[in-house]
Amino acid sequence: MSTEATQNGFFSKERITAPPGFNRWMIPPAALAVHLCIGQAYAFSVFNGPMTRLIGIQQPAPDDWGLPALGWIFSLAILFLGLSAAFAGKWLEEVGPRKAMFVAACCFGGGFIVSSIGISTHQLWLLYLGYGVLGGIGLGIGYVSPVSTLIKWFPDKRGMATGMAIMGFGGGAFIASPMSVALMEHFRTPDSMGVAPTFMVMGVLYFISMLIGACAIRIPAPGWKPEGWTPPATQKAMISRNHVHIDQALKTPQFWLLWWALTLNVTAGIGVLGQASVMIQESFRGAITPAAAAGFVGLLSLANMLGRFFWSSTSDYLGRKTTYGIFFVLGAVLYFLVPGMGASGNVALFVLFYAIIISMYGGGFSTVPAYLADLFGTRYVGGIHGRLLTAWAAAGVLGPVLVNYIRQYQVDHGVPPGQSYTVTMYLMAGLLVVGFICNLLVRPVAAHHHMSAESDHTPLGASLAHQK
Secondary structure, three states, X not given: OOHHHHHOOXXXXXXXEOOOOOOHHHHHHHHHHHHHHHHHXXXXXXXXXXXOOOOOXXXXXXXXXXXXXHHHHHHHHHHHHHHHHHHHHHHHHHHOHXXXXXXXXXXXXXXXXXXHHHHHHOOHHHHHHHHHHHHHHHXXXXXXXXXXXXXXXXXXXXXXXXXXXXXXXXXXXXHHHHHHHHHHHHHOEOOEOOHHHHHHHHHHHHXXXXXXXXXXXXXXXXXXXXXXXXXXXXXXXXXXXXXXXXXXXXXXXXXXXXXXXXXXXXXXXXXXXXXXXXXXXXXOOOOOOHHHHHHHHHHHHHHHHHHHHHHHHHHXXXXXXXXXXHHHHHHHHHHHHHHHHHHHOOHHHHHHHHHHHXXXXXXXXXXXXXXXXXXXXXXXXXXXXXHHOHHHHHHHHHHHHHHHHHHHXXXXXXXXXXXXXXXXXXXXXXXXXXXXXXXXXXXXXXXXXXXXXXXOOOEHHHHHHHHO
């Protein structure tokens, strides 16, 4: 195949560079076509119960899988989400978003199909490989693929642009959960829970939706800017017009301060999300039914989704550093107040405080890509964002461990279950104070980390030293 044919292929950057007059508002739907699919991960728990009765149907049989074994499927998916986002980010910037989104569609849709085969043959390792490994890789690549593209299309509204897409990841469960239940009910027979064909159908549907997003995505031409928009004459201190290479970004204190800020913000939120139903029932024993607790979980999911758009859009006006400062200050105050709401029986404020906390959990995810673009420039923000998402993997372990093990320790030492979360909530408030300090220390990236005009890889400081 000739070089020209390769350069002009379906996946090439040249092929997806938008012509003059292209409507940039076509890009957010393309991003949503991917993020609404991979957001299914938040609804994976709807399969756990049925998959413990694949053989017994009515009750778990001796050869059925247990919840601890099934729990590793989701854990593997989140692990490979973080790993693939970190390692594929640099590749994404080289090949462009269309190829990356296509690979994500193949991995995520294919993961469902491999898992369907594993369910049909009752081979658990195929679910680990399918949804855990392949699906997790699809999650990671699909998550970061549209982000840098959106930032480049919306230099005037970076936060809003990333919020629109990442809101889709938070809201994907609203589509996936009822769809999964409806499909399992449709395919269910006296001898089958209907899970295998449900996985097969969802794999095909998700692949098609993500493929549509990949076909629709476009990148702006070099030097493009929105019609009628000019960069502000007075440049804000925290918004750089220079670019930092992916590998160089890891050598800056700003990257690691933001890594810890995101880790601590996510740790505080993700532990609550994992125990929300049990926590509200134990905090208001006898007053909250399982159905009401399920409604609380749904409300938190809604707050997670809406917070991603609200806070990232707000950051366009307040600034990214100020917005993160609000997350940590307001979050710490609310975590400190929550145990008192439980002790006094004030359900309304308990629910309201947690809804605000989880909105800031979602807002942390959607605001951080724009924060990175402000600090490191837009050229390699997708790759830098991918490496920062290793913070998600760390928080995904740290948050649930803190909440679950501290609660169990309290209960084992005679603390009533309703009061067993008090110490944990105070600890979360303390973690957010540390996060506030990390965010407070963030400063503009030093000039010697910026790329030189002659090279995409050489930092300006190294280039000047070489010239000397």
